[in-house]
Amino acid sequence: MDKSLSESLLQQLKESFFSGELLPGTELVSQRRMSESKGLSRSTVREAIGQLEAEGYVEVRHGGKTRVKNLLEPYFNMPIEGVSALGDNVDFQRQVMDVRAMLEGEAAFYAATRATDAQLQALDAEYQRMQKRGQGETTLEKAKDDLRFHMMIAESSHHLLIICFSQLFYTRFFNAIYGVLTRTLQKYGRYPDGIRSQHGAIHQAIMAREAENARTAATEHILYTRRHLDE
Amino acid sequence: MDKSLSESLLQQLKESFFSGELLPGTELVSQRRMSESKGLSRSTVREAIGQLEAEGYVEVRHGGKTRVKNLLEPYFNMPIEGVSALGDNVDFQRQVMDVRAMLEGEAAFYAATRATDAQLQALDAEYQRMQKRGQGETTLEKAKDDLRFHMMIAESSHHLLIICFSQLFYTRFFNAIYGVLTRTLQKYGRYPDGIRSQHGAIHQAIMAREAENARTAATEHILYTRRHLDE
DNA sequence: ACTGCTAACTGGTCTGACCAAGTGGCACGG
DNA sequence: CCGTGCCACTTGGTCAGACCAGTTAGCAGT
Known part of the structure; x- marks a missing residue:
C-alpha cells in the first residue's frame, strides 16, 4: 500500500475518530507536538489536518486549539x-x-x-x-x-x-x-x-x-x- | 473581510472555476509558478490547492500536472x-x-x-x-x-x-x-x-x-x- | 477580587532545500 | 525510418527552521 505520508496520517487520524479514541469536543495535540510524536515534518501534519478540516472532522482556529467536531456532521x-x-x-x-x-x-x-x-x-x-x-x-x-x-x-x-x-x-x-x-x-x-x-x-x-x-x-x-x- | 491568505486564494480559484476561466479538463499552472505570480509562498499555494482537491475541484498527481475536474463526470x-x-x-x-x-x-x-x-x-x-x-x-x-x-x-x-x-x-x-x-x-x-x-x-x-x-x-x-x- | 500586562502557547506564512514521480527530447541502434 | 532507452527537466511531496499573528493563562499591581 503506497501512500503519501500526509495521506496515511490522515487515514490514521480518521481511524482514531471512528475508534472512539478521539471524542467529539476534545482537542487535538498541537501541530508541532504531533509532528514530533509521529516523526513527520510540520508541513506534512498541516497537510493532513487541512484535509480533516475540509472534510469537516475538525475545527481549527488561528491561535486556538484544534477541536474535534461531531462525527455525524460530515454525513449530514x-x-x-x-x-x-x-x-x-x-x-x-x-x-x-x-x-x-x-x-x-x-x-x-x-x-x-x-x-x-x-x-x-x-x-x-x-x-x-x-x-x-x-x-x-x-x-x-x-x-x-x-x-x-x-x-x-x-x-x-x-x-x-x-x-x-x-x-x-x-x-x-x-x-x-x-x-x-x-x-x-x-x-x-x-x-x-x-x-x-x-x-x-x-x-x-x-x-x-x-x-x-x-x-x-x-x-x-x-x-x-x-x-x-x-x- | 479578514481571511487567511490561503483561504482567499482558495476562494479566488473557485471563482475562476465558476466564471469559466478555469475550464474542466485544463491544467493548473504549477505550484511554483502560481506562488510567483500571486506573490505567495509555495506552502500557502499548496494549502489552497490541497483544499481544492479535498473538495473535488481538481485532481493532483505526484509528478504530473494538476487538472481541473469535470464535476459531473462521476455521475455520468x-x-x-x-x-x-x-x-x-x-x-x-x-x-x-x-x-x-x-x-x-x-x-x-x-x-x-x-x-x-x-x-x-x-x-x-x-x-x-x-x-x-x-x-x-x-x-x-x-x-x-x-x-x-x-x-x-x-x-x-x-x-x-x-x-x-x-x-x-x-x-x-x-x-x-x-x-x-x-x-x-x-x-x-x-x-x-x-x-x-x-x-x-x-x-x-x-x-x-x-x-x-x-x-x-x-x-x-x-x-x-x-x-x-x-x- | 478585579484589572491589565506579558509570556508562552496556538495556528499561519515564508524560505530554500532535497526527494520522488512523470514527461519529453535526443541520441543510439535496429 | 522507426522504435527504444537514457537523461535532463518539470511536477508535486516532504523537510527544516524561522518569523508573524491571534489566543490564553497566569502573574503583578491595584
Whole structure:
C-alpha cells in the first residue's frame, strides 16, 4: 500500500475518530507536538489536518486549539463529497436553476406530447395531493414534493436521456435546490404565491397536451424562483 | 473581510472555476509558478490547492500536472456499455439530437450574453477557418469541426454546468452524433446547404450579442439536422 | 477580587532545500 | 525510418527552521 505520508496520517487520524479514541469536543495535540510524536515534518501534519478540516472532522482556529467536531456532521451535509460545499454557493445555485429551467421545460414539452393516459392520471393525482396539503409541511417536505412532481413529469416525457439526466441532477444537486427554497423562505417568510399558480399552469398545459405552453410554463416557473436569488 | 491568505486564494480559484476561466479538463499552472505570480509562498499555494482537491475541484498527481475536474463526470456513467452500439440506432440518435437542441440553444444564449471579447474573437476565427476549408474534408473531420465550434460556444457561455455537461455529452455520444452526419451524407450525397447558413446565423447572432436569436438559431440548426432522420 | 500586562502557547506564512514521480527530447541502434 | 532507452527537466511531496499573528493563562499591581 503506497501512500503519501500526509495521506496515511490522515487515514490514521480518521481511524482514531471512528475508534472512539478521539471524542467529539476534545482537542487535538498541537501541530508541532504531533509532528514530533509521529516523526513527520510540520508541513506534512498541516497537510493532513487541512484535509480533516475540509472534510469537516475538525475545527481549527488561528491561535486556538484544534477541536474535534461531531462525527455525524460530515454525513449530514455530504451526500456526495465536494458537491455539498457547493450547496450554499449562490452562484452555483443560480446555475442549477438555469439548468433546471432548461431541463424541465423540455421534460414538460415531451410529457405533454408523449405521456400515456395512465401517466397523466398519476400526475393529476399527485398534483391534487400537493394542493391539499400545502400548509402544514416543513421546508424539506415541500422541496421533496416539488422534486417528485417534476420527476414525474420527466418520466412522462418518455425521453431516455432527459430522464437519466433529471434523475442524476435531482439527486446530486438536491442540496443546492433545497438551498434555493430555504433562501427564498428566509427572505419572504413564506412560499411565494406565484409557485402555486405556476404549478397549476404546468399541470393544466400537460393535461391539455399543449406542448409549447407546457414548456413555457415550466421554464417560467423555474426562472421565477431563480429571480428571487437576484433580488 | 479578514481571511487567511490561503483561504482567499482558495476562494479566488473557485471563482475562476465558476466564471469559466478555469475550464474542466485544463491544467493548473504549477505550484511554483502560481506562488510567483500571486506573490505567495509555495506552502500557502499548496494549502489552497490541497483544499481544492479535498473538495473535488481538481485532481493532483505526484509528478504530473494538476487538472481541473469535470464535476459531473462521476455521475455520468450512464449506459456506457453499448453506447457505441447505440451510435447506429436511429431512435437513440434522435434523442441525442433532442438534447443537443436543448443544450446548444442554452449555450448559444449564454454565450451571446456572457462571452468575453477575446472569446468572440476566437469564435469568429474558428468560424472563418471552417468556412475556408469546407470542401476537401472527410466526414469525420467535418464532425470534429462541428463539435469544436459548438464546444467553443459552450465554453463561452461561462456556465459551469452547461460546459461540464457539453464536454461529457460530446465525448460520450460522439458516435451517435457522427452517425447522424454519416446518415445524412449517405442520403443526400453532400453536406446539406442549410447547415452552412445555419452556422452563419448562429455565429452572427452571438457576435451581435443577440441572446434570443442565438438560442433560436442554435436550436433550429440541430432540429433541422434531426429532421433528416425522420421520414 | 478585579484589572491589565506579558509570556508562552496556538495556528499561519515564508524560505530554500532535497526527494520522488512523470514527461519529453535526443541520441543510439535496429 | 522507426522504435527504444537514457537523461535532463518539470511536477508535486516532504523537510527544516524561522518569523508573524491571534489566543490564553497566569502573574503583578491595584
